[in-house]
Amino acid sequence: MAAELSPIDKAKFVAARRAVDFVEDGMRLGLGTGSTAAWMVRCLGERVREEGLKITGVPTSSRTAELARQCGITVLGLDEAKWLDLTIDGADEFDANLNLIKGGGGALLQEKIVATASDRMIVIADVAKEVAQLGAFPLPVEVVPFGWQTSKALIEETLVGLDVLGREASLRMNGEAPFVTDEGNYIVDLHLQRIGNARQLALVLNQIPGVVENGLFIDICDVVVIGHGDGKVEL
Numbered sequence: 001m002a003a004e005l006s007p008i009d010k011a012k013f014v015a016a017r018r019a020v021d022f023v024e025d026g027m028r029l030g031l032g033t034g035s036t037a038a039w040m041v042r043c044l045g046e047r048v049r050e051e052g053l054k055i056t057g058v059p060t061s062s063r064t065a066e067l068a069r070q071c072g073i074t075v076l077g078l079d080e081a082k083w084l085d086l087t088i089d090g091a092d093e094f095d096a097n098l099n100l101i102k103g104g105g106g107a108l109l110q111e112k113i114v115a116t117a118s119d120r121m122i123v124i125a126d127v128a129k130e131v132a133q134l135g136a137f138p139l140p141v142e143v144v145p146f147g148w149q150t151s152k153a154l155i156e157e158t159l160v161g162l163d164v165l166g167r168e169a170s171l172r173m174n175g176e177a178p179f180v181t182d183e184g185n186y187i188v189d190l191h192l193q194r195i196g197n198a199r200q201l202a203l204v205l206n207q208i209p210g211v212v213e214n215g216l217f218i219d220i221c222d223v224v225v226i227g228h229g230d231g232k233v234e235l
C-alpha cells in the first residue's frame, strides 16, 4: 500500500496504519475526514477483508461514507450507532495539550459531534501538524448561509477583544461560489496567526448568532499518532 509514496503521504499512511492497530473486533468507530483519515479507512478496509474484522463505522462526511463503503466497511449514522468506542481522525494542527485545529476539509461540524460521542479520539497526523501554539493554520468557523456577512462582521468584532495576532476573516470559496458543507452551511476562515487562549476563543465564537461550530477541539483528543516521512511513528 505504501509503495512509491511521497514523504508526506508516507507520514500520513504510517500514522493511519498504526492507529488502526487500536481497533478491535465489534467496535463502533467514528471515521474522520481528509487525506490522512482516508488512509485510515483504507487500512481498516484491509483488516475487514483480510482478518474478517467486524466493525461499524460512522463517517464524518459524505466523502468518507463513500470511501468506507468502497472499502467494505459497514456504515451507520450516528443516531443508529448511538455511542462510539473510538474515533480516528486527522487534524490541521495539534499542540502539546492535544488541542486541535480541524476543519481544513470543511467537515468540522460532523467531526466534532462524532468525536464527542466517542469514548476515545485518536488523531493521526504527519509531524508538520505539531505546533507550539495553535493559530498559524486558518481557524474554520461554520456559519449558516442566512446573514453570513453579519455573522462574519460579528466574528471580526469579537476578535478585537481576544488574545490573537491576526483578525482577518475570509469566506471559504469553491471556485466562484461559496464552499458549502455537508450540512449546507458556509465556512469563514479566521487568519489569526497565533491563538493565545484557545479555550476562551472556542467558547466565545460559539456564542455568536449564526455560528454553528468552530474548528477548535479542546479536551477532545486523547492520543496523537505522529507519522514521519521516513516511516517512523511516535505516540
Ligand code: 5RP
Pocket: 032, 033, 034, 035, 036, 037, 089, 090, 091, 092, 101, 102, 103, 104, 105, 106, 107, 108, 111
Ligand atoms: C477535515 C479535517 C481534516 O482532518 C484536516 O483538515 C486534516 O486533513 P489532512 O489529513 O488531509 O491533512 O479536519 O475537516
